Amino acid sequence: MELKWLEDFASLARTGSFSRSADERHVTQSAFSRRIQALEAWLGVALIDRSTYPTTLTAAGREFRETAEETVRLLHGSRAALQASARPSPQSVAVAALHTLALTFFPRWFRQVEERTGPLGSRLLPDDFHACLQALVEGGYDFLLTFHHPSVGTLLDPGFFPHRVVGTDSLVAVRSAVLAETDAGLPLLSHARNSFLGRVAAVAQSRGGSDPPVTVHTNENAMAEALKVMALEGHGLAWLPRSLVARDLAEGRLLASGESLPLEIRLYRNAAHRRAAVAAVWQAAEAIADQTMRNANGVD
Known part of the structure; x- marks a missing residue:
């Protein structure tokens, strides 16, 4: 039960x-x-x-x-x-993160945070969008690390749950290098319809203007990693975060099809949590984002 x-x-x-x-x-x-x-x-x-x-x-x-x-x-x-x-210690933070970001973004980003704050303890909840959102709102976690696209609202009051943009990614349609495109199009490996990536993928598919592809497999949980494996095995086309498939694209195991859809990576904070460690991570996140933007613009 x-x-x-x-x-x-x-x-x-x-x-x-x-x-x-x-x-x-x-x-x-x-x-x-x-x-x-x-x-x-x-x-x-x-x-x-x-x-x-x-x-x-x-x-x-x-x-x-x-x-x-x-x-x-x-x-x-x-x-x-x-x-x-069992609240986190003053020198520890709790982060709820989408599965993909827990794998592809959090480890390197948190190392950059600690370079500015000094050593911190961390508690990480990798889960789907709804569960992570609930974890933040109910107060069990200090931060939510999530993708953002205008087509999927978070409905969070910015006064209670402010956010910073801490990175960027994109949603890209990929297929195995051994799977040939046909005039009839490729079968679709789909996220669950109500999942975050499922909703964004639906927006991306609608931009093509052609008939929607035939869905041959739907992943009922929110783990994009499972769809990546299906795509690698040649089962069809999958819309996946570029960060998740970057190495496979670079090494030729997967091929990108069509245009990608830009995504923000956002860090939301529960403003009621005011421990020193939470404030330090929040300030470090802003500093890292500012430095990343300056680097992208060629400014020292």
Whole structure:
């Protein structure tokens, strides 16, 4: 049994709509439906009456709703209390980062930070966009490291969660060097529709003006690394961050197709966290970004 199943059920009980709850929970409708079915299988009873529209709860579902909502509330409350008692030390910071940035950006960037701040402890949460956003907002983490594109809003109040642009990347369509392009186009290896990269990739695909490619594989989690492996094996075309595939492009294992879509790399801060280490990282991030811009402009 997973907590997210209970959160899914509570959302569905409130909205009465699989599609609305799937959007709210940032998953595809098919994945959301499977999770509701998994909860029903674990309980051994049907919670949803699927013969009606809008969706209604069965008698068992109505009985279980209060239990599910109370369990979610208690677990989140307990987690918040435990996190409060185990706050990072004054010389440590906690960063939630998208999987790709945790691999391709954070290690080198944090070394540059420590060159300015001195040694720091760090706690890193590599996860999908929704989970990282939640980790920042709920106060368990000091910073969020994420890609940004205007097509995907963060809905964060800048007064409480200011940000700095700390780098750039781009989303590029890649295919294996052994996979030949055809007049019919290449099959698509897709991110989950509601994932961050899935939404940006949809924007990139729409710019082409041609018929959308046939999707042959969808990665239901948010790990772009898995799609990279599928692309390397010749299964189709994948939209991936250039930083993730730079070496494969340089060494000829992957080929880029068409134009890329620029992405910002942003560092969001929980402004309520005012420890010295958090302030030091924030100042260092600004200094690194300024130096990078001066270098790009040829200014010492």
